[in-house]
Amino acid sequence: MGDRRLVHDERINLSVATSHQTLVSSMELERTAYAFLPQTPIESNDAHLVEFSEAMGAVAKTLRQVAEGKAAAQAEAAEWKRKYELEKAVKAHQHHSVINAGCSNCDKDKLEHLASQLTLETASVDPTSCCGSHGICSHQIIQDECPGTNKKSHDNIVGRKVPFRLSWGCNGDKNGQHKHDFVSFEKGDITTAERSNKQILLKWESPPQTVLFVTKPNSNSVHSLCAEMVRWLKEHNNINIFVEPRVSKELVAEDSYFNFIQTWDNDQEMKTLHTKVDLIVTLGGDGTVLWAASLFKGPVPPVVAFSLGSLGFMTPFSSELYRECLSNVLKRPFGITLRSRLQCHVISHAAKNEVQTEEPILVLNEVTIDRGMSSYLTYLECYCDSSFVTRVQGDGLIISTTSGSTAYSLAAGGSMVHPQVPGILFTPICPHSLSFRPLILPECVTLRVQVPINSRGQAWASFDGKGRKQLGPGDALICSVSPWPVPTACLVDSTTDFLRSIHEGLHWNLRKSQSFDGPAAS
Ligand SMILES: NC(=O)c1ccc[n+]([C@@H]2O[C@H](COP(=O)([O-])OP(=O)(O)OC[C@H]3O[C@@H](n4cnc5c(N)ncnc54)[C@H](O)[C@@H]3O)[C@@H](O)[C@H]2O)c1
Ligand SMILES: Nc1ncnc2c1ncn2[C@@H]1O[C@H](COP(=O)(O)OP(=O)(O)OP(=O)(O)O)[C@@H](O)[C@H]1O
Structure with missing residues (x-):
């Protein structure tokens, strides 16, 4: 292990050195090219102009090649660093498990997960476990319980629930190539072959009880x-x-x-x-x-x-x-459709710091902050991670999941979003501003909605239309995507079910078709 670590260290140093070298030579070439410009005797003569443009073309090409080399070297260095750090984490985890002398199966799973990340890039795709002989890609993502856990501890009234596996599948991967990496580091090419909204299948490992x-x-x-x-x-x-x-x-x-x-x-x-x-x-x-x-x-x-x-x-x-x-x-x-939920914390101004005193509230549709009975405008300051987003002055704000996009958020002018799209909707309610359009933010962010300390009125938060909580001046609501989605069974598949519900439930874009007779287009 010590030797491997040394090799890793050397590879990182080498890659960083290569990257540094290419950077220096790229800068030198750039300087030469710019020095060349004022020195070139440009006469009003076509031959000189052709010669000059050819020379500049050659310089530009060299610069591009150097820059590409630099990017590849940097990407390689970053990848070696990532692998090194993963290996360090695996080692630390192993060490920890040995100290605790009771390595559980869950720990093993974590280790395997980390270890699998180490080999992710070079792992060859097993045709039977991934794309399969039938041409349908099926990739296991989640297992319901740690295999082999002691089931007896939970057995009181009924047996412990049965395990199942989730897999995602996609049709039509015609060239048989299936990339599991989001970014290929080998060539510096960025590819997005993996999609988050493939249909997920649930398969019981034994009959449900x-x-x-x-x-x-x-x-x-x-x-x-x-x-x-x-x-x-x-x-x-x-x-x-x-x-x-x-x-x-x-x-x-x-x-x-x-x-x-x-x-x-x-x-x-x-x-x-x-x-x-x-x-x-x-x-x-x-x-x-x-x-x-x-x-x-x-x-x-x-x-x-x-x-x-x-x-x-x-x-x-x-x-x-x-x-x-x-x-x-x-x-x-x-x-199944994995419907994400939002976890919401109300942080009272009276609380000394942001240690959450109450359990988070999980919502499947949305959390709404509105003016309640107050006749004043709500005044809310909104932050996304550490960036200021906007001030809401109006009737309120809806922070919605994509499942909730067809509920209150839709009524307030938000877009309808397929439930498998990973995002959070930020929809104002009757904003007193002509330019306040709804936003859709990525699901990785944490939103903070704050009632300013000098706010004239109160605001009220409600969770899936229930459990109203008052937010006074200085209070804040913090929301992020919960790790616990709601898996709902599909009648056909996520997309067919979603489209059926907007067609049948909302009569979306229902209009009588134009008749074919009438003036011909000129
Ligand atoms: N102006 C509005 O459209 C408005 C106002 C308040 C609450 N709501 C919604 O009502 C929800 C609570 O539902 P409830 O059934 O407990 O109250 P409810 O009985 O008052 O029903 C509200 C309506 O919203 C529909 N609805 C709920 N979730 C939906 C979704 N994800 N997509 C499409 N329609 C949906 C329900 O089918 C129902 O017709 C809240 O989460 C909120 O989204 C909507
Ligand atoms: N098991 C339950 N216990 C307590 N309240 C419930 C329960 N199930 C549903 N409710 C509440 O009953 C209300 C009506 O439920 P639901 O929306 O399912 O029926 P509905 O209004 O007839 O249907 P739709 O919304 O499609 O018109 C909702 O506010 C919901 O929160």
């Missing part, structure tokens, strides 16, 4: 459908069922048959739900999907959303076909 039902309250049709589905899942698939405490009471009061149903008694038990539940079934509209997501402050099991509302942007499944649909989802791989 536990389903959680989340249902819209105060609806007789939802209640009777829930009872029917619970029976069917128990009798035909021997599935363990969880429901919310309210629904458990209703079902058990109705028929003692439902005594097998499980629920939770307190927040602490609710927090462990994600370790027991394989699949969530929602019966209601989009609001029920938002509600189901809000029950999970960390990882969320896959959601199969049946439409029993009026719009249903996130509820593609028809309740009449629940048997076919659930049979497919329980037995076969299915497409």
Whole structure:
């Protein structure tokens, strides 16, 4: 290991030295070229002009070649440095694990992940694991649990949930070449062969055992459908069922048959739900999907959303076909949309520093900061990482996920964005300015919305339309993308489902076609 480190050090030094050398010679050449300019005797003679332009062309070509060489050397140096640092991290991790004398499988996974990054560039693509004999690229991205973890620790009421694998696939990689790197360092060419919005497939590693039902309250049709589905899942698939405490009471009061149903008694038990539940079934509209997501402050099991509302942007499944649909989802791989959420922290001015005192609030649609009952304009200062973005003077601001782009943000003039697009929408509500257009920011940023200390009024934050919190002068709201997305099952695939929902839900760009008869174009 020591020798390898020396070799790495030498390679880094060598690359940096080469890069320095090329830089010096490039500068010398540049100086020569500029010195050449005033010395050249330019006469009003074509031959001289041709000679002069040829000479300048040769100098420019040499300069370009030197600059290209310099860029390649710098990229190589950066790559060696990255590899060296990764190797150092792997070593440090190994050392740490040995000290702790109990290297868990999760640690091993982290190590393997780091190690795989070391070999990423040169690793040859295994045709069966990546592009496959069928020509469909399928690349594993996430595994639900650490393989081989001690399952017994969580086994109390029901067994621990079953593991699954996620993979992304793409058709039509015709030349058989599939690049896994975002940037190729070897030639200094930048390529974006990997796409973040490929269809993701979920494949169970063993049959799912536990389903959680989340249902819209105060609806007789939802209640009777829930009872029917619970029976069917128990009798035909021997599935363990969880429901919310309210629904458990209703079902058990109705028929003692439902005594097998499980629920939770307190927040602490609710927090462990994600370790027991394989699949969530929602019966209601989009609001029920938002509600189901809000029950999970960390990882969320896959959601199969049946439409029993009026719009249903996130509820593609028809309740009449629940048997076919659930049979497919329980037995076969299915497409999912990974819907990112925003984690929001309210930082009170009274707090001494920015240590968060409260748990973050996770939203699937958006966080809205508005003027509430106040008749004053909201006055908000917005920052993106450490850069000032703008001051909002108007009714408020919506910070939305791409899933939420078709909800309140759309009503306030924001764009509709496919849910797999990695971004955060920044949409003003009735801004008192003609030029305040909505923005879409990359998902890597952290946004800070501050009520200035000298603000005339208060502002109110609400989270997926719920849980309003007052923001006084000096208070701030901090938002970034959460590491815990909501995986929703697709009826067809992410894109077909998205387009169907904007066509059917919003009648997007519906217009009678022009008739063909009439004046011909001249
Ligand atoms: N002016 C508006 O359009 C407006 C105002 C307030 C809240 N809302 C939205 O309502 C959401 C809360 O929904 P709810 O069902 O609990 O309240 P709700 O019952 O008041 O329903 C609001 C409507 O928004 C729709 N909706 C929710 N999420 C959506 C999404 N991602 N894409 C398209 N439509 C969506 C619902 O289907 C419903 O028709 C908030 O997150 C907010 O986005 C919209
Ligand atoms: N399990 C639940 N517990 C408490 N409240 C819920 C639950 N499910 C949904 N809600 C709330 O009920 C309201 C209505 O739900 P939902 O949007 O699903 O139905 P809908 O209004 O009939 O459908 P649509 O929005 O498509 O018209 C929402 O505000 C939602 O937050």
